[in-house]
Amino acid sequence: MIETLTALLCAHAVADFVLQTKLMVTRKRHPGVMVLHGALVLLTAQIATGQFAALPLLILALLHLLTDCVKTYGGFGGLAAFLTDQAAHLATLVGIAIWVPDLWANGLWPALLPSPLAPALPHVMAIVAGSIVAIRAGAFAIQLLMQGHALSDSPEDEGLPGGGATIGYLERALILLLVLTGQIAAIGFLVAAKSILRFGTISGDRKATEYVIIGTLFSFGWALLVAFATQSLLAALPPLEITALRP
Structure with missing residues (x-):
């Protein structure tokens, strides 16, 4: 079951946070765009599991669309709606994996790929899913x-275009890497380094300081949560x- 769930999680991450532009x-309120998203959800699940005619995957895509329709046409927005939407998708993935636990084992990849690669593919998918959720979904x-803490006045020096977002991507990627490689203590140095580098740009501005602290703590917390889950x-x-190489 765990391989099936991992493949579905990877497919969901790609469909929701990479292919959904x-x-x-x-x-998304346009029916055609909603249907296109549902088709991508189905396609990524089919590719990830190696199952191209499985009824459970069609049900998965329909439930995904239903959840998105409730959120989109119900006018739900904000962080709470985003987290609730993703929790509903996760519950659907777990339900499908429990219902059809051998979806991965009976799929194309275990039969097609050679022995060293087939067992490793779910591990790769887990890392891909964790990376996407930590960096993009974060x-x-x-x-x-x-959105509820936006600064009313733009600072005189706004920095590089997209610089803040890029810093966020990099810090969450580094946290994920450090946790997965067992270097958790190094995260403290990352926090300290960012604090020192940011000090000169926000010192004396209480609003900017609080804005940066809120964003940084949430970013680090999100990345740590996803990293430990991964x-x-x-x-x-x-x-x-791993078979030892013979001389």
């Missing part, structure tokens, strides 16, 4: 959170057997 999000969550998922997958 900003233009699609802004025009950016959307932070953007929604900070680590737990990797630990739950069957261990990889």
